[in-house]
Amino acid sequence: MAAQPYAYSPVALAKMIRTLVALYQRRIDLNLITGAAPSELSRVGDELSHDERYERATEYMQIVQALLSSDDRLTYSGKHYELRGVQAFSRIDEEDLRPEVFVAGSSPACRTAAQKVGDTLVTHPGPADQYRAETSHLSGPSRAIRVELIARETGEQAWRAAISRYPSTRTGAVQTKFKQRSESDWIRRLATAPEELATPGGVYWTGPFLVGAATCPTLVGSHEQVAGYLDAYLASGVRTIIVAGAFERAEFEHLAPVTRLLRSRQEV
Structure with a gap:
């Protein structure tokens, strides 16, 4: 609530x-x-x-x-x-x-x-290594991150789905310029993130945010790649992962293998 x-x-x-x-x-x-x-x-x-x-x-x-x-x-x-x-x-x-x-x-x-x-x-986290460096000194409340996940059997399939869902637009680029002056810390951080994070190819992707279609970073890749990246956040002290952008049954079915991989690794 x-x-x-x-x-x-x-x-x-x-x-x-x-x-x-x-x-x-x-x-x-x-x-x-x-x-x-x-x-x-x-x-x-x-x-x-x-x-x-x-x-x-x-x-x-x-x-x-x-x-x-x-x-x-x-x-x-x-x-x-x-x-x-x-x-x-x-x-x-x-x-x-x-x-x-x-x-x-x-x-x-x-x-x-x-x-x-x-x-x-x-929080809407930065890349996993950056998040670890920024939060390693924190104590007190439990930590949670909010991210969107686009996972498929292979990384190539995931990136095809991601680019199809979030095509770049001129309007989004203009909106990003305004976001760079936002008083919101996490909006400003995402809007001013390094350009390579907006380029398809890695796992951590700011592209959807920069076209005005998302409010948080997106993790893109194979089930193993996405689960591995989430593991890095969990190793940094994250205890809750809030998944944004999954509204259809098919998308939840794509995410189920990621969930199973995370649970199996946590049980080891």
Whole structure:
């Protein structure tokens, strides 16, 4: 469930989660997001800077977590929220039914927020060796990555499918120029990635992002190649892989061998 501070108050969110848990007796996990599209933010009058939005998101989730863990009156004084004796009656007694919080982003402000209120830090990763170098010092929340996967029996088949799905366009090239100035750290990183990463042939590919057809990097190759590349992320501390772009049954069938390879290697 997406948790966006400008969408509804932390008190409303806590009550909503409590209701859903009571109805379905299952945990409702949260994806804490701050917004990255200036046009969207301006339409709702959200004028906070990038780092301020993460500060607000941290306060927001601290309030939600407090309301889910106790029915006592809550007084909270922060930069963005001021509560005086709020009693929401939203406590969830079973700790295992309280939400796990995913914090999305890659900037220092995002990582700080994840350290304070997150269980899992989600990012659009750079190439595996770069990701390892940038995250080797991190501790705290579990780590997750979001990538698209295009896998086939052979690398040649995978690249034919990838290029057919994501042809280059002039419009996409123009959009990329604007993305290079985005205040979103991961959008800016992908938009300014080395040109060779946008060239078909390797496994890590930024081509779909650069034509405006994807929001994350794409891994392309044979089942063994894609599984091997994902293994490198897992070896760097990644515990969750979120697969983007797979919406059809046929595509899931292509990804099944990758999943089997990963599981067999983790069991060894």
